[in-house]
Amino acid sequence: xxxxxxxxxxxxxxxxxxxxxxxxxxxxxxxxxxxxxxxxxxxxxxxxxxxxxxxxxxxxxxxxxxxxxxxxxxxxxxxxxxxxxxxxxxxxxxxxxxxxxxxxxxxxxxxxxxxxxxxxxxxxxxxxxxxxxxxxxxxxxxxxxxxxxxxxxxxxxxxxxxxxxxxxxxxxxxxxxxxxxxxxxxxxxxxxxxxxxxxxxxxxxxxxxxxxxxxxxxxxxxxxxxxxxxxxxxxxxxxxxxxxxxxxxxxxxxxxxxxxxxxxxxxxxxxxxxxxxxxxxxxxxxxxxxxxxxxxxxxxxxxxxxxxxxxxxxxxxxxxxxxxxxxxxxxxxxxxxxxxxxxxxxxxxxxxxxxxxxxxxxxxxxxxxxxxxxxxxxxxxxxxxxxxxxxxxxxxxxxxxxxxxxxxxxxxxxxxxxxxxxxxxxxxxxxxxxxxxxxxxxxxxxxxxxxxxxxxxxxxxxxxxxxxxxxxxxxxxxxxx
Amino acid sequence: xxxxxxxxxxxxxxxxxxxxxxxxxxxxxxxxxxxxxxxxxxxxxxxxxxxxxxxxxxxxxxxxxxxxxxxxxxxxxxxxxxxxxxxxxxxxxxxxxxxxxxxxxxxxxxxxxxxxxxxxxxxxxxxxxxxxxxxxxxxxxxxxxxxxxxxxxxxxxxxxxxxxxxxxxxxxxxxxxxxxxxxxxxxxxxxxxxxxxxxxxxxxxxxxxxxxxxxxxxxxxxxxxxxxxxxxxxxxxxxxxxxxxxxxxxxxxxxxxxxxxxxxxxxxxxxxxxxxxxxxxxxxxxxxxxxxxxxxxxxxxxxxxxxxxxxxxxxxxxxxxxxxxxxxxxxxxxxxxxxxxxxxxxxxxxxxxxxxxxxxxxxxxxxxxxxxxxxxxxxxxxxxxxxxxxxxxxxxxxxxxxxxxxxxxxxxxxxxxxxxxxxxxxxxxxxxxxxxxxxxxxxxxxxxxxxxxxxxxxxxxxx
Numbered sequence: 011x012x013x014x015x016x017x018x019x020x021x022x023x024x025x026x027x028x029x030x031x032x033x034x035x036x037x038x039x040x041x042x043x044x045x046x047x048x049x050x051x052x053x054x055x056x057x058x059x060x061x062x063x064x065x066x067x068x069x070x071x072x073x074x075x076x077x078x079x080x081x082x083x084x085x086x087x088x089x090x091x092x093x094x095x096x097x098x099x100x101x102x103x104x105x106x107x108x109x110x111x112x113x114x115x116x117x118x119x120x121x122x123x124x125x126x127x128x129x130x131x132x133x134x135x136x137x138x139x140x141x142x143x144x145x146x147x148x149x150x151x152x153x154x155x156x157x158x159x160x161x162x163x164x165x166x167x168x169x170x171x172x173x174x175x176x177x178x179x180x181x182x183x184x185x186x187x188x189x190x191x192x193x194x195x196x197x198x199x200x201x202x203x204x205x206x207x208x209x210x211x212x213x214x215x216x217x218x219x220x221x222x223x224x225x226x227x228x229x230x231x232x233x234x235x236x237x238x239x240x241x242x243x244x245x246x247x248x249x250x251x252x253x254x255x256x257x258x259x260x261x262x263x264x265x266x267x268x269x270x271x272x273x274x275x276x277x278x279x280x281x282x283x284x285x286x287x288x289x290x291x292x293x294x295x296x297x298x299x300x301x302x303x304x305x306x307x308x309x310x311x312x313x314x315x316x317x318x319x320x321x322x323x324x325x326x327x328x329x330x331x332x333x334x335x336x337x338x339x340x341x342x343x344x345x346x347x348x349x350x351x352x353x354x355x356x357x358x359x360x361x362x363x364x365x366x367x368x369x370x371x372x373x374x375x376x377x378x379x380x381x382x383x384x385x386x387x388x389x390x391x392x393x394x395x396x397x398x399x400x401x402x403x404x405x406x407x408x409x410x411x412x413x414x415x416x417x418x419x420x421x422x423x424x425x426x427x428x429x430x431x432x433x434x435x436x437x438x439x440x441x442x443x444x445x446x447x448x449x450x451x452x453x454x455x456x457x458x459x460x461x462x463x464x465x466x467x468x469x470x471x472x473x474x475x476x477x478x479x480x481x482x483x484x485x486x487x488x489x490x491x
Numbered sequence: 492x493x494x495x496x497x498x499x500x501x502x503x504x505x506x507x508x509x510x511x512x513x514x515x516x517x518x519x520x521x522x523x524x525x526x527x528x529x530x531x532x533x534x535x536x537x538x539x540x541x542x543x544x545x546x547x548x549x550x551x552x553x554x555x556x557x558x559x560x561x562x563x564x565x566x567x568x569x570x571x572x573x574x575x576x577x578x579x580x581x582x583x584x585x586x587x588x589x590x591x592x593x594x595x596x597x598x599x600x601x602x603x604x605x606x607x608x609x610x611x612x613x614x615x616x617x618x619x620x621x622x623x624x625x626x627x628x629x630x631x632x633x634x635x636x637x638x639x640x641x642x643x644x645x646x647x648x649x650x651x652x653x654x655x656x657x658x659x660x661x662x663x664x665x666x667x668x669x670x671x672x673x674x675x676x677x678x679x680x681x682x683x684x685x686x687x688x689x690x691x692x693x694x695x696x697x698x699x700x701x702x703x704x705x706x707x708x709x710x711x712x713x714x715x716x717x718x719x720x721x722x723x724x725x726x727x728x729x730x731x732x733x734x735x736x737x738x739x740x741x742x743x744x745x746x747x748x749x750x751x752x753x754x755x756x757x758x759x760x761x762x763x764x765x766x767x768x769x770x771x772x773x774x775x776x777x778x779x780x781x782x783x784x785x786x787x788x789x790x791x792x793x794x795x796x797x798x799x800x801x802x803x804x805x806x807x808x809x810x811x812x813x814x815x816x817x818x819x820x821x822x823x824x825x826x827x828x829x830x831x832x833x834x835x836x837x838x839x840x841x842x843x844x845x846x847x848x849x850x851x852x853x854x855x856x857x858x859x860x861x862x863x864x865x866x867x868x869x870x871x872x873x874x875x876x877x878x879x880x881x882x883x884x885x886x887x888x889x890x891x892x893x894x895x896x897x898x899x900x901x902x903x904x905x906x907x908x909x910x911x912x913x914x915x916x917x918x919x920x921x922x923x924x925x926x927x928x929x930x931x932x933x934x935x936x937x938x939x940x941x942x943x944x945x946x947x948x949x950x951x952x953x954x
Contacts (some may be wrong), residue, residue: 172899476574
């Protein structure tokens with residue numbers, strides 16, 4: 011079962027590439043929907059206490075095993091990934107895409123790597139999937155991206171690769187510190203007492219930089235806004251919706267439990283960095299003139315809050331960050347689709363030259379509004395639950411940190427509502443006079459997102475129940491007694 | 492031993508082929524011969540028979556162990572790949588084909604000697620066989636001044652290095668009284684090393700640094716790579732480089748294990764410079780062959796890390812690195828030579844728009860470049876991983892961090908080619924490689940993936 015879950019995207023990618031450009035998008039959608047159904051089956055069976063586990067010796071020296079397992083946390087991330095990928099593919103319908111078969115095959119290839127990251131329970135296997143995820147999205151952004159894509163994507167690639175390589179060094183060091191000499195997560199979890207606090211202190215940085223660049227935490231965020239702006243919408247969605255979560259997930263799965271002493275030493279500092287990033291990115295977001303860049307910086311603020319929640323080492327903080335990871339993933343895909351719809355109709359994402367779209371495209375207006383409200387954490391929406399839990403977690407950790415982190419809600423409301431006002435309300439302008447309302451596929455994607463926003467907002471218990479055991483296990487490891 | 496004799500036999504056969512006029516069949520026959528040689532080498536696995544010729548024991552000259560057999564098989568395989576390319580490459584030059592083929596066969600003979608020598612005299616002989624063959628091949632385009640220049644430059648600089656090597660061997664002999672590896676090792680492990688011995692070792696090191704084109708002894712390599720015919724460059728950058736590293740590793744691990752700590756600082760500085768300068772200069776290059784030359788220099792730096800980690804037995808790591816490097820290297824040339832040929836241009840811009848003109852070829856080059864850059868799941872990643880892992884095991888953290896930073900820089904120029912293929916507009920000229928080029932390029936790309944995912948067999952060879 012778990013192998014099927016991993017390899018279906020890869021098989022689908024091959025199929026998409028083989029059927030050619032005309033059918034590519036449809037086959038990709040079918041493949042990804044099938045994957046989504048399978049994920050639901052896994053989710054339902056998991057609730058019946060079924061264990062998903064696969065173990066196969068892979069490389070003998072050094073000992074690397076093909077060890078996959080799904081616990082509640084992994085399944086939550088899989089649900090997010092496999093829910094978003096069909097939407098991302100569907101959002102690519104009705105758009106002219108050159109060489110569509112490669113485009114959709116790369117998206118599915120990306121899904122393969124992401125699923126691998128969330129399932130891998132062997133350090134090096136995990137690392138391989140982590141790096142593998144970079145390649146498809148790089149090529150999507152490079153080949154189908156905007157005018158400045160060459161420079162921007164190379165910066166993105168080198169920046170993130172740089173971080174990852176330090177993580178590789180970290181893993182190698184752990185391997186040699188491990189008396190059993192393997193990368194298996196079960197053995198790595200036992201290392202916390204073997205590795206001395208001094209060593210954990212620098213290992214923390216080897217891992218943290220890799221994650222901080224991907225998340226991105228200020229000041230490691232400089233690749234992000236440019237990349238989001240230049241990449242084609244589907245790549246931006248993959249990056250912001252799922253790939254960032256890869257790093258926040260990794261903080262929980264790999265950093266906290268393996269290096270508790272390191273986290274004890276540097277965790278407060280990291281949390282401070284996250285909180286600083288929240289405020290900083292929100293202020294930058296207020297000054298943005300371009301829709302995609304605004305969403306990019308708002309994303310930095312949101313993931314800063316998620317990471318801050320993780321470093322509180324409290325149950326409510328970690329649970330909040332999981333909820334918010336899923337919520338942010340869904341919302342940000344919605345936001346970027348809206349930006350893409352506007353770009354598609356008006357050929358511009360410049361906020362100043364937009365306005366009055368509400369009067370010409372009411373359907374679009376309603377759904378856009380729902381997504382915007384969710385991302386400023388209005389009660390009843392999914393954003394509220396996550397941010398509330400996160401702020402509560404940070405509050406129990408340190409009241410001042412919570413005060414500053416709380417600014418994200420106020421500042422978020424400022425830039426999002428102002429953006430909405432300037433683009434959608436008011437008088438129509440030259441560029442928005444003619445604005446075709448939603449096409450069927452856009453309607454479907456935004457509609458589904460809106461429904462999920464409310465479902466998660468009203469009944470987050472599904473996620474909390476799913477992830478509670480894994481989070482308890484992680485915190486049990488991560489908190490030094 | 493028989494492998495070696497057979498190899499010389501094949502070389503001589505090439506010369507005879509001129510007389511009996513079977514030029515057209517020569518390369519296919521050689522390929523079959525290399526196939527036999529390959530299988531033959533593998534059958535000697537684990538036997539360690541004492542070598543002898545007509546009853547005379549050669550024990551103090553040459554010895555075959557698993558290390559030498561593994562490297563020999565690799566060298567034969569790489570040579571076979573290059574010969575496959577040669578069939579089409581030399582189609583227009585039928586007159587000289589026998590000369591070229593025999594010289595390349597003799598290079599392989601030299602390589603086999605270098606993987607299995609047990610005596611400093613054999614080491615010197617092996618290095619000279621390989622080097623002199625390569626001087627000739629570098630200058631083999633008689634009417635091309637750049638080729639002449641390459642051959643001449645290589646020869647002058649190479650002769651110096653050989654001088655250093657001889658001097659070093661003489662000094663080591665002066666200190667130990669022997670040319671035989673095990674006796675030198677006995678002295679080196681005994682402690683209390685004489686200055687003469689250390690000086691000799693340093694001179695030998697310099698000779699090897701030159702041969703593997705390590706900074707600051709690298710100046711010949713970009714010029715020679717650029718001036719030589721592309722096929723010769725392919726041969727030089729893959730087979731010759733891994734041969735020299737095999738010999739280097741054998742020398743330091745068998746003859747001087749007790750003295751490595753004495754020259755550790757030198758190795759550290761040279762490895763650092765080699766990686767860093769190789770990478771940094773590669774960024775500024777526009778000629779594809781020069782980029783490969785500098786990338787080869789930086790790869791030499793990574794392989795030097797494996798040499799530094801000899802005390803924790805890094806032979807498997809080095810072996811894996813040489814395989815992944817050589818296969819990706821041959822594959823890149825197999826894909827690039829047709830591009831050079833059709834575009835009549837050896838710069839990176841020759842690749843412009845290849846992603847649209849010939850997507851399959853561009854795809855193969857992309858895989859090979861990603862492997863060279865060390866991106867998983869391709870072989871180049873595990874190669875780097877193994878080397879770093881050995882370095883960390885030996886607590887060489889400083890050099891590992893330098894190597895990591897360099898891997899990041901390396902991405903930049905490998906991606907230059909990828910960017911040219913996918914982001915530049917194509918011109919009208921079509922690039923249509925012949926079947927053999929396709930075969931080699933596809934085989935290399937597949938191998939890079941397969942050994943990247945399933946390295947067990949290869950890694951098991953050395954343990």
